[in-house]
Amino acid sequence: MIHIIPKPTDTPDDNSTGMVMTELKKMGVPFAVLDLAAVDPFHLPVEGETIWACGIRQDGVQFELLKALELANHVINSPEAIATCASKVTTTAKLIHAGAPSPDTCFTNDKSVVAEFLAAHGGRAVYKPVYGFDGNGIYLFESVDQITEVPPYYVQEYVRNDRDYRIFVIGGKAVGAIKRESAHLTHNIHQGGCGCAVEIPPDMRAAAEAAATAVGIDYCGVDLLPLDDGGYTVLEVNGTPNWHCMTAPIPRLLAEYLVEQEKEGRK
Structure with a gap:
């Protein structure tokens, strides 16, 4: 069975976990909600299962609990991948080591x-x-x-720009993208940026997929800046991404990916 750890920052108007749960229900796939805060790391509540952590609090306690769950379960995203994405230093080091484009x-x-x-x-x-x-x-x-x-x-x-791009990658494949624009240095939606869905050209796809592979993550949001001489450079990789403004059916695609991974785990 798929066990789901809800994103702690979900709200009624922005409920990433609920969107994916809705798709699982439509598919007739059983799942259970797992309260991470209630997990005893020395007496695990589940073993041999697929666990989707939509998000965790950035504290040592929840990270350690997720690490403990991973001892006997397949956790998506892995604690290591989430920790990597939480650290800009580790993310950049992995990108550079893998030859993925990144600012100096x-x-x-x-x-x-x-x-x-x-x-x-x-x-x-x-x-x-x-x-x-x-x-x-x-x-x-x-x-x-x-x-x-x-x-x-x-x-x-400083890479001169008037926009950036968020590309959603699942299972190593770019499946959706938005362009974000603002009058500020950062174009993040939470900083007042405006987003609209865009197609994914080959060079954008290559940069995003290379970044996800470098980090070693099941699914993520890759933030790219366009370069004046063509191509893109990777700003960061988000391990617990939202999909604001995307027209791609991200909740359905995520639900299908979880089902696929759960089946693989039972083989």
Whole structure:
């Protein structure tokens, strides 16, 4: 049976978990809701099952509980993949190691190193929290004196843009995409960006699928920036993505993927 851990940030107006549950019901597929907070990691409530974690709280407790469940179950997405996507450092390292396109990046405790990076990239760079989400805490800076956060520092080259793209990838295949636009540095919907569905051209598909493969994740949202000379670079990979503004039937596709994985687990 498929066991579902609901996304803790779901609301009545934005219920990712509920959308997929609805599709499973339409398909006549049985499932059960699993309360992650109630799991005893030393006496697991289920074994040999497929567990879909639509989302978890960014705290050590829920991550450890999910890791424990993975000892005897197939967890989607895996705790390792979720943890990778939560860390911009680990995500970028995996992207670069796999040869996937990514902006030039610096990670350090030393502001003098940041100053050198800034000078090498035309005097403009982007500061990002290592464990940020929804576009919070990201800003453009032209002097290290503008950085008031405590170390470590994760900074990237500034890639000039007026839009970005979120591509939804399931099982290694890009299945839907939106263009996001705003007057700000970040185009995230939660930061006031406007999204509309778009087709997925071959170079966008290749970049998104390469990023998902590099991270090693079942499904994800890959954020891409277009480059002036063509192609795309990967901003981040979201391990618990929403699918705002997408016209692709993401809930149905996710439900079908869960059923497929559950069947594979029973072979």
